[in-house]
Amino acid sequence: MSAKKDKELAKQFYTVMYRTRRFEEEVFEFYKRGLMPGLAHLYLGEEAVATGACATLRDDDYIGSTHRGHGHLVARGADLNRMMAEILGKETGYSKGKGGSMHIMAMDKGILGANGIVGGEIPIATGAAYSAVLRGTDQVTLAFFGDSASNEGTFHESINMAAAWNLPIVYIIENNLFGISVDIRRVTKEHDLYKRAVGYGIPGEAVDGNDVYAVYEAVKKAVERARKGEGPSLIECKTYRWQGHHVGDPGEYRAPEELAAWKAREPLIVFKEKGILTDAEIAEIEESVNKEIAEACKFAEESPYPQESEAFTDVFVD
């Protein structure tokens, strides 16, 4: 890669990671101020995964997301205003306030939906990959899901079919070691989840999920493979969430030392240590992202709530 391209990619990475970070911080603020209905599962600390993975995609590719989906959406270029409005339950949100944090969907960006059912989106993403084959396109689908989702039957059923039929999909496990309070190491014998790929006869790889470059390189290879019709891959990104399971969970079941160790090498720090961008370049990105985020918050806060009658639309289409 040329030096210029290196810079461009680095700027893109930092922009998306920082945008996700700031977006999530503001979601948390809204929650604390009592302006966000319900709960939200924050992506804080895991920004490098979605950022690196989505950077490998074409505009017409698809992603499947989860309950912890804000980061995937931001990385896919979803509209921040409409995302934040949805999270506040406003009429201007992506789903007109019907979905909320856990169900933001943005079909215009190939985002097949966040999902409230753990493992629920894995077959759907796999279906999108099958559809690409049926339609004769070379679109690729990325399916993001957590370590614990990989213990649902949907994961095993889907990955087996994708492998058997060489479907153009990449399964990305965001291994943050926990499913709510349950440490994955208490409920699985083999803690390296990527090794499951062997059983399905597909490539499997683990990467440092806090290093955006490591994620990018691994996913890029897998996406290229999928696009050429060579079948699916499984990539395990080892990472950690900063907050509890959701905004209302203090997360006291985790060892403070473990959290501190992961925070010490969180995605933005790992990125900066590479020294690709100057302090001035970073400051410039941060300033412009902060403006976007402030605007999204203002837009969401000032947007009206939906009319009651809105509840009765979209059950069916004509």
Added chain:
Amino acid sequence: MRELMVRDAIREALDEEMARDNTVFQMGEDIGVIGGNFKTTVGLRDKYGDLRVKDTPISEQGFVGMGVGAALTGMRPVIELMFADFLMVCGDQLFNQMAKITYMSGGQCNVPMVVRMPIGGGRSSAAQHSQSIHAWACHIPGVKVVVPSTAGECKGLLKTAIRDNNPVMFFEHKMLYTTKFDDVPDEGEDICIPFGKARIVTEGTDITVVANSRMTIYAEKAIKKLQKEGISAELIDLRTLVPLDTETIIKSVKKTGKLLIIDEGHISFGVTGEIASRILPDVFYDLEAPIERMGTADVPLPFSPALEFPLIPDDKKIAAKIREMV
């Protein structure tokens, strides 16, 4: 009687039954170390150990099915699903296996198993975490279905459920877990509430109101307010849907001549329609007005509170309905 939060009453029932019978054990997501998503099992893992209060991976079909296998071989599993909405992901084990094995075997075996799970909207949890789908369970022969309201009911009915020799699906209401009720028997009292016996919450003469779960609480509030307006309503809390205490409903309707049935499930093809048609032959000539029913509108539950609240019956809507009917 003592005052307790619903979640603590549930924990007491689990604790007492585990202490009384060492074949009782629990499985579920996050029920061990943190004592449950809604804090209904706090302290039980410490007391009874990891094997009897098992934190599972997110594998509902697996651990619900394991409950069936354990029940067939001498244990009394109490399985927790974090939300009732997740019964769809383990529907086969619940409805094709748990519910039918006794029958299919010609009575060679039984499945003494309880599956606990919270229903209910009102928390901006959107379409996949807010459903009141207890009617689904009622539709499958072979499952008993419990829909408790107060803390005392939760405790007494859960103890009965655990001792029952059949599969029981126990639907708690997520918005009641931290509500206090003063109807919990004193410590040391071993009170089981029988299935199929509705509770008359308030006696009245103008109209019969039949409800369950949180709707009982809303209806009671509405009826108290209406008493000041001179309206006398009789409130019946069903407690269990399978078996269903039609006798208490019929007796009341014969007295009042009017019937309002309230259930938080979607209105169509659900609990209210079933009750109305089941009792109609017995009260046809006693009715002074058509039977009315209230439930959640037939749309998936939306996230925004601006959309969600208008869809679910509450005390104000119930009071308005009763006023309209009497």
